[in-house]
Structure formats: structure tokens, C-alpha cells
Amino acid sequence: MADLLGATPNAPRKLRDLLAGHNPVVAPGAYDALSARLIEAAGFPAVYMTGFGTSASYLGRPDVGLMTMAEMVDQARRIALAVDVPVIADADTGYGNPINVIRTVRAYENAGVAAIHIEDQVMPKKCGHMEGKQVIPAEEMVEKVRAAIAARTSPDFTIIARTDARAVEGFGAALDRCRRYRDAGADVIFFEAPQTEEEIAGVAAEFKGTPLMFNWAEGGKTPPVSLARLAELGYVIVIFPVSALLVASRAVQQALQAIRQGGTPQAIMDRMLPFPDFLDFIGLPEIRDLEQRFRTS
Helix, strand or coil: CCCCCCCCCCHHHHHHHHHCCCCCEEEEEECCHHHHHHHHHCCCCCEEECHHHHHHHHCCCCCCCCCCHHHHHHHHHHHHHHCCCCEEEECCCCCCCHHHHHHHHHHHHHHCCCEEEEECECCCCCCCCCCCCCECCHHHHHHHHHHHHHHCCCCCCEEEEEECCHHHHCHHHHHHHHHHHHHCCCCEEEECCCCCHHHHHHHHHHCCCCCEEEECCCCCCCCCCCHHHHHHHCEEEEEECCHHHHHHHHHHHHHHHHHHHHCCCHHHHHHCCCHHHHHHHCCHHHHHHHHHHCCCC
């Protein structure tokens, strides 16, 4: 895990090396710095900063375009500083036209993340597995992709182009958009919300040789597929955006119900991480060492 005095790692290069490997990069979703540290501690090679989870944790609201670029970048920076593994971040629509996208790319890159994905929805956007999405013209998204590629200062910073057109224009039209985004220079293609296993395989077949990202959206429109099958198909990034968020929310609900019913948390103490262990996990020993190192008389 990242420490307070550690040098910032070359996250974009680390991610590129992972993408060049033989196995998919599995990146569970982090909704804050603590969840990012838990993901890293569990042994995952990368962290995905979920926009859905960020909106839920930051605002307590659904993912319907309420988060601003500055708020998302601020969250991305905190997450990137908390871990030593690469962070792949949700950048929504790029927050405007191609000129806005240039600023967005620079802001996320300066925040220390390794990659962002930008989608072709109309702003304000919606979660990719909600109803009522709308998409911008494909040629407008092509220009956003071109602007994103031109804006990055490191060639290792990964630009992921996402289409949400499956639910709006159909499978074939969404494939055509992906071709145009790839040809515009996107490093990775993200076909959001395929609706059948046949479509998942169809995307992979159509873009054989092109790096693909898969959203294993828990409870969403895409059917569950094993990681082994996704690897066989050639997907190089697999994200699990809300597993940690949903599990944590259920656990907090149950804890609060126990306190409400029993008056204290005594009945659920055995389900909690012991307080000293938690302090160790979030770095109190490091703080104590630094206090000794930099103590004053």
C-alpha cells in the first residue's frame, strides 16, 4: 500500500504492463480510499474507481450525472494516493465537448490515475444499466476520443472509449460506434451492457486483437459470465463496479438494525474487524514511526 512518504509510482506504465500480460486485469470497484486499500490488500492488480459508487458515497445519490468533473477528479486523486496499484477511473462523458475533454484528461492524469473511460451518452448521463439513456452522435464522440488522445502527456495513459448505444440504437449500431472509436485512437474499447452471452462473444469476435473492457455489473443488464470465459474471449480488463459497495451497504444496514434493536452493538461484535486490527490496516504504525522520526523536543 502507498505510504505517506512513498514516491508516486508510474501507474500508467504499470497498467500497460498488466494489459500486456496473459490474464485479464481484474479491478473491483472502489468508492473511496478505504475501499481502494481493501481491494489492493486483497491482492488485486488494479482498482476501478466506480462512478456509481462515487455518486452513492460522495452524494448519497444515484449515478445520474450529478457529480461534477472537479468532484470526480478529487475522488480519483484520493484513491490513487491511497494505493500502489494502478487506478482505472470513470470520467463519465468527459464533462462536455472535446475542449472540455482535454481539460478532463489532464486533470485525471495529474491526479495520478492510470486510465479513464469516456462514454458517448448525452449529459447528464445515467448509469449504464439504467433505463432512459441517450447518446450523442457518433461523430461527436469520435472527436472526443481524438481530443483525449491529443491531451494526454504520457503515451502510457490509457484512454478507454465506452459506448452506451446498445440500449438506444441496437447491437449492430453499437458495434459500428466501437469501430469508429477504435479507429479514432482509443486504446481500449468498452461495449457497455451487452444483453446476452451471444452478444458478449460477438463483441469479442468483432474486435479480436483490440483490447476490450468488460463490465461485470452486479445485477445489471449483462448476464453473469465466468472470468475464465471472458479470458478465453480475449477481454483484457474486467471490472466489478459495485460488489464492495453493495456488500458494505448490506453490512451497515444489519449493524444499525442490531444496535436499534439491542441498544448496543454487542450482538454483532464478533462480525466486526477488531479495532486494533483496523488501526493497523489504515496505517497507524506508520504514523507512529513518523512521529518518532520527526518528533520535536
